[in-house]
Amino acid sequence: MSLTFLFFGILAVLAIATAVICVSNKNPVVSAMALVAHFFMLAGLYLTLQAQFIAILQILIYAGAIMVLVIFVIMLLNLGDEEKLREKTKYRKILASLLGIGFIAMLCSVYLGGGLGNKATSPMAITIGAPAALGKELFTNYLFAFEAIALLLLTAIIGAVVLAKRKVD
Amino acid sequence: MANETILMLPLYLIGFFSLAAVGLDPLFSKNKKVIYYLSLIGLLEAAISAGYALYLHTLTPAPNIEISYAKNMVSTGGMAYFFDILFCLSGILILLSSPRYFTREYKELSEFYSLILLSVSGMMIMAHSANLLVLFIGIEIMSLSFYILAGFIRIRIMSVEAALKYFLLGAFSTGFLVYGIAMIYGATGTLTLSVIQLSIQTNTINSLYLTIGIGLIIIGLSFKAAIFPFHQWAPDVYHGSPTVIAGFLSAAGKAAAMMAFIIIARAIFGGLSQNNFVKDLYVDVRLVLAVLSAATMLIGNITALVQKNIKRMLAYSSVAHAGYLLMGVVAANERGWSGILFYSTAYILMQIGAFIVISLSERNDEQNLKISEYRGFSKAHPYLAAIMSIFMFSLAGLPPFAGFFGKYYLFTAAVETGYVWLTIVAVISSLISMYFYIGLIIKMYFEDPDTQPMVAESGHAVLALTLSTAGVMIFGIFPSLLMDIAKIFF
Amino acid sequence: MNEIPQGYYLLLAGVLFTIGTIGVLTRRNAIIIFMSIELMLNSVNLTLVAFSSFFGDSSGQIFVFFVMAIAAAEAAVGLAIVLALFRLKKTIYVDEANILKY
Numbered sequence: 001m002s003l004t005f006l007f008f009g010i011l012a013v014l015a016i017a018t019a020v021i022c023v024s025n026k027n028p029v030v031s032a033m034a035l036v037a038h039f040f041m042l043a044g045l046y047l048t049l050q051a052q053f054i055a056i057l058q059i060l061i062y063a064g065a066i067m068v069l070v071i072f073v074i075m076l077l078n079l080g081d082e083e084k085l086r087e088k089t090k091y092r093k094i095l096a097s098l099l100g101i102g103f104i105a106m107l108c109s110v111y112l113g114g115g116l117g118n119k120a121t122s123p124m125a126i127t128i129g130a131p132a133a134l135g136k137e138l139f140t141n142y143l144f145a146f147e148a149i150a151l152l153l154l155t156a157i158i159g160a161v162v163l164a165k166r167k168v169d
Numbered sequence: 170m171a172n173e174t175i176l177m178l179p180l181y182l183i184g185f186f187s188l189a190a191v192g193l194d195p196l197f198s199k200n201k202k203v204i205y206y207l208s209l210i211g212l213l214e215a216a217i218s219a220g221y222a223l224y225l226h227t228l229t230p231a232p233n234i235e236i237s238y239a240k241n242m243v244s245t246g247g248m249a250y251f252f253d254i255l256f257c258l259s260g261i262l263i264l265l266s267s268p269r270y271f272t273r274e275y276k277e278l279s280e281f282y283s284l285i286l287l288s289v290s291g292m293m294i295m296a297h298s299a300n301l302l303v304l305f306i307g308i309e310i311m312s313l314s315f316y317i318l319a320g321f322i323r324i325r326i327m328s329v330e331a332a333l334k335y336f337l338l339g340a341f342s343t344g345f346l347v348y349g350i351a352m353i354y355g356a357t358g359t360l361t362l363s364v365i366q367l368s369i370q371t372n373t374i375n376s377l378y379l380t381i382g383i384g385l386i387i388i389g390l391s392f393k394a395a396i397f398p399f400h401q402w403a404p405d406v407y408h409g410s411p412t413v414i415a416g417f418l419s420a421a422g423k424a425a426a427m428m429a430f431i432i433i434a435r436a437i438f439g440g441l442s443q444n445n446f447v448k449d450l451y452v453d454v455r456l457v458l459a460v461l462s463a464a465t466m467l468i469g470n471i472t473a474l475v476q477k478n479i480k481r482m483l484a485y486s487s488v489a490h491a492g493y494l495l496m497g498v499v500a501a502n503e504r505g506w507s508g509i510l511f512y513s514t515a516y517i518l519m520q521i522g523a524f525i526v527i528s529l530s531e532r533n534d535e536q537n538l539k540i541s542e543y544r545g546f547s548k549a550h551p552y553l554a555a556i557m558s559i560f561m562f563s564l565a566g567l568p569p570f571a572g573f574f575g576k577y578y579l580f581t582a583a584v585e586t587g588y589v590w591l592t593i594v595a596v597i598s599s600l601i602s603m604y605f606y607i608g609l610i611i612k613m614y615f616e617d618p619d620t621q622p623m624v625a626e627s628g629h630a631v632l633a634l635t636l637s638t639a640g641v642m643i644f645g646i647f648p649s650l651l652m653d654i655a656k657i658f659f
Numbered sequence: 660m661n662e663i664p665q666g667y668y669l670l671l672a673g674v675l676f677t678i679g680t681i682g683v684l685t686r687r688n689a690i691i692i693f694m695s696i697e698l699m700l701n702s703v704n705l706t707l708v709a710f711s712s713f714f715g716d717s718s719g720q721i722f723v724f725f726v727m728a729i730a731a732a733e734a735a736v737g738l739a740i741v742l743a744l745f746r747l748k749k750t751i752y753v754d755e756a757n758i759l760k761y
Contacts, residue, residue, distance in 0.1 A: 008663050012671050019675050023682030023695050035694050042701055045671075048663065049712040054723050058704075061727050066697065066734045073738045074690060077745050093685045100681045107673040110377065111666045120662050122715025129712070129720065137717045138724065144242035145721075148294050148306045149728050151184060154191060155287045155310055156732035158280050159317035163332070163739035302722055309729050313736055323743045332740045333753070337692050340733050341683050344699035347726060348676060351703050351719075355669075355710040360718050 008048050015041035028074045032067060039063045050121060051129040173238050176245040179219040179253050180297060183290040186211025190283035201268075201278055208282040209264055212289065216257035223250035227657060237299040241361050244299035247658035251510055252296040252428050259421040259517045260289040262637060266525040266630035267413045271322075273532075281321065285417075288314035292425045295432075301350045301360045304429060308346070308393065311425055312339050315418055319410035331409025338392065338402040346389025352382030353437075362436040369437060372444040379437075379447075383454060386433060387461075394426035396495060397465040400488045404472075407484035412531055415480060416524025419487040424513040427494045431506060434498055459499045459591045466492030466598040473605055479527055479540050482605055483520070486564065489598060490516055493579055496591060500582035507655035508582050512575030514651060515563065515644060519572060522637035523560040525630055526553055543609060545618030554613045556638050563641045565606035566599050571641045574648035668709035675702035689741050689751040693734070700730050 018041060021034035039062040046055035127133055138146060190208050197203040226247045235246030263285060271278050291310025298304035316339060320332025354360055356378035357368045368374055388399065395403035407415040438451050469489030476482040494516070497509035530546075530553070531538060547554035563570035576599065583592045644651050675698060682695025704723045711719025741751055 002662060005663055008667070012667075015671070016674060016678070019678045019698055022698060023678055023686065023691070028688060028690050031691050031694055035697065038698070039701070042705060045668075045705060046708055049668070049708050051708045051712060051720055054704075054708055054720055057724070057727060061731060062697070062701070066731055069734055069738060070690065070694065073741065076742075077751060096681045096685045100677045103677050104674050107670055107677070110381075111670040111673065120664075121712040124715030125712040128715065128717040134717060134720055134724075137721055141240045142242070142302070142718075142721050144239040145300070145302050145306055145725060147184075148303060148310070149725055151187065151287060151290055151294075152306060152310045152313060152729065152732055154188070155284070155291075155313045155317070156735045158191065158284060158287070159313060159736040160739040162280050162284075162317060163320055163323055163736070163743045165323075302718075302725060306725060306729070309732070313732060316736055316740065320740055320743060324747070326747050329740065329743045329747055333689060333744050336733075336737050336740050337683075337689065337696075337753070340693070340696045340737065341699075343729075343733075344676070344679070344696055344703065347700065348703045348706065351706045351710065351722075354707065354719055354722070358710075358714050358716060360722065 004048055008045070011041050011044045011048070015045065029071070032071050032074060035070075036063045036067050039067070049129075050125040053129060053131045053134050175218075175225065176222050176236075177238060177243060179215045179222060179250070180243070180290075180293060182218055183211065183215040183257075183286065183293055186215070187283055187286035187290050190286050191280070194280060194283060198279065204282050205264065205268060208286055209261060211286060212257045212260045212264065215289075215293070216254050216261075219250045219253035219257065223247060223254070223654075226250060227654075235299070237363065241363070242300050242303050243297045244362075245297065248428075248431070248506075248510070249296040251655065251658065252424070252513075253293050255424060255514055255517060256289050256292040256296070256421055258636075259417060259424075259521055260285050262517075262521045262525070262633045263413055263417045265633035265636075266528060269628035269630060270411070270413050270528045270531075284314050284318055284321075288318065288417075288421075292421065292428075295425055296428060298432065299362055301353065301362065301365075304432060305347060305350060308425075308429060309343065311422070312343070312393070315339070315422060318414045319406055319418065321414065322411050327409040328411060331406045334402055334409075335406045342389050342392030342399070344389075345385050345392070349382045349385030349387075349389055352378045352385060354382075356382055362432070366436050366439050369444070369447055372447075374444075374447075376444075376446045376450075380450060383437065383450070387454070387457070390426055390430055390433075391461065394423055394430070394491050394495075395488050396461055396491050397468050397488070400465065400469070400491070403488055404481050404484040407487065408478065408481045412480065412524055412528035415484070416521040416528075419484065419524075420517040420520040423487065423491055423494065424517055427491075427498070427509055427513060430495075430498050431509060434501060435506075438501065455499050455501065458495060459588055462492045462495035462499055463591055463594040464492075465489065465495065466595060467601075470598045470602045474601065476605075477540060478538050479543065479609070480524075480538055482540065482609075483523060483527075486602060486605070487520060489602060490520075490564075492598070493576060493595060496579045496583045496588075496595060499588055499591065500579070500586045502582060502586055503656065503659040504578060504585060505582035506659045507652060508575065508578035510655040510658075511578055511644075511648070511651055512572075515571035515575040515641065518637040518640040518644075519560045519563040519570075522634060522641070523557065523564065525633055525637075526557045526560070529553065529630060540609060540612065543612050544616040546613040548618065556634055557613065558610045559638055559641060561606040561610050563645065565603050568645065569642075570645035571643075571648070573645060574652075578652070665709060665713045669706060672702040672706040672709070675699075675705070687752050689744070689753055690738075692753070693737050693741075697730060697734075700726055 018034045018038035022031045025031045043055040043058040235244040237244050288311050291307050295307030316332055316336040319335045320329045322328040356375045357365045392399040407419050466489040469485050473482050473485035497505040563572035566572045566576040580592045679695045679698035683692050686692050707719040707723050745751055
């Protein structure tokens with residue numbers, strides 16, 4: 001067992017644990033913090049895949065921007081109130097968990113039974129994961145997609161302004 | 170031979186005008202008419218340039234071949250231009266009918282026009298996608314603007330609830346869709362549709378990942394098109410969102426989702442594969458889609474029977490229409506694909522038209538929406554009642570209206586490919602749907618009003634209604650006008 | 660080069676995706692549902708990066724950029740909708756937002 005493998009194992013277990021905390025905890029703030037931790041684990045996993053730039057972006061964008069927004073909204077709405085936090089969907093939860101476990105077992109048999117796929121990452125991986133290579137690809141071959149995403153971000157800005165504005169003028 | 174600029178012009182124009190509408194909005198905050206006409210001109214110009222590109226495309230020796238530009242990101246097939254025109258048309262219909270409705274119900278319209286333009290540009294990007302990434306971005310631009318439009322009247326609880334429901338389920342389905350795309354990428358090693366087709370033909374794929382990917386993409390797109398069992402959001406969202414917007418979401422959104430189905434199905438199963446696994450998979454996928462289609466139309470029509478609210482009734486019936494459209498994907502032959510094109514056109518005209526008629530008589534926060542309130546509608550508004558009857562006949566699929574020929578093409582396509590049972594189910598469910606469509610007409614014409622007659626005012630919506638009625642009638646009497654164009658793309 | 664087989668990454672992503680799906684289906688708090696959706700999108704990102712590294716092809720990682728951008732855009736719009744709902748109803752529980760069900 002190599003060091004990378006150990007690293008992968010620890011990160012994978014922690015990623016699953018934080019994900020479970022995120023979906024099961026009653027307090028939204030705890031969920032959000034678990035999700036931030038989860039994003040750090042994922043960034044570590046990206047590093048084991050030699051995707052350095054994606055790993056950094058993962059932390060910058062997800063943990064740094066999106067989750068800050070989420071936590072900000074949670075704080076703004078002041079949702080710490082325990083009275084409001086009870087959720088009465090017990091049997092649905094049990095059913096969903098059983099279904100989920102069954103589905104995961106199926107995934108195990110599919111992925112582990114049907115061969116593990118490639119045994120090691122491509123030797124190219126270390127070069128394509130670097131910012132320069134990704135940037136070159138993004139601004140040449142994927143230029144149209146880059147332009148299209150600008151429209152999407154514009155839509156999001158307009159939407160946030162239109163929906164969150166307080167006064168109707 | 171047309172050059173790249175002319176072929177890409179519809180996309181450039183719609184992008185330019187959406188940016189212009191956003192940028193000029195604050196400058197003309199007092200006089201919204203400027204932005205209104207600017208948006209109309211933008212949609213018209215995009216439609217005209219798409220029409221011109223379509224015309225150039227039909228002149229080429231092989232009009233069913235798609236050529237890709239912008240580093241294999243943008244395809245310029247005839248189908249893409251056809252849908253461009255269709256989406257611009259639906260945008261124009263909505264724009265014409267919305268100012269009066271929104272000023273009456275809500276008072277403010279800022280950014281509304283730019284959102285319509287942006288959603289149309291998202292759909293057009295989808296239509297032109299030659300790469301799964303571009304397709305995904307297009308779907309997301311469209312969906313995001315739809316979430317916002319559904320909640321546009323943000324002081325009305327129903328509207329905001331519709332937006333929340335739409336957003337949560339839409340984002341959920343995005344997860345499935347993007348996972349499916351990732352698995353297709355894993356199976357073939359590429360995101361370019363033509364290369365995916367090639368690698369499936371030459372059998373250099375991982376069949377396990379391909380199967381998972383196709384399944385997940387079907388789930389994701391079924392959510393977007395409101396196909397059983399992922400249709401529950403549709404009635405709530407269409408009921409809660411502003412009436413004209415509901416027409417837009419249900420008609421144009423459905424057409425766009427169906428178009429995504431066509432694009433992906435043609436990429437994966439388009440060329441005949443030498444691989445026996447893919448051949449078997451093809452049979453299985455079509456069977457699954459056939460079952461989904463049958464269930465969708467039955468459930469949509471049966472639930473529509475018991476609705477009391479006219480928006481909800483049309484919402485459930487729109488679920489059924491998604492089932493009819495899916496028959497074309499099941500048939501997966503030339504007649505099926507062109508049948509989807511024809512039916513999408515007819516459906517956009519009649520569904521948006523019907524919602525416009527409803528929006529004209531709706532008052533103050535969702536009043537006048539019960540079906541019973543349409544009793545004696547013809548006495549007070551003979552013209553509106555006549556137009557509504559035309560749309561209802563067309564939605565029910567009676568000749569000589571466009572809806573009839575759309576169904577005819579789709580049903581015959583299914584029979585041609587051996588899905589006779591699916592056609593029988595479709596005919597039965599059409600018969601069920603007669604009950605509520607014709608029932609509304611009977612209420613409007615043969616029952617006496619028991620309340621005050623509804624007031625209806627129109628404005629520019631008259632133009633939109635004229636356009637859609639004319640379309641429904643013309644394509645109903647001369648279906649070959651449209652069908653001859655739709656056929657040559659496949 | 661690392662020697663962890665591709666199947667492990669895909670399995671991990673599948674497990675995370677399932678956890679996210681369960682979260683969406685069982686939770687009733689709109690913000691937690693939204694976070695579960697983020698979990699799902701992230702598991703997809705993991706799948707894409709894994710495929711990309713094992714193929715030695717950069718388009719998977721490029722796709723991840725766009726998924727991140729789209730997730731950010733969805734966050735902005737989704738949280739704005741949640742805020743608008745909270746202003747009207749003082750709740751973010753989707754069970755209590757049920758005017759449309761009748």
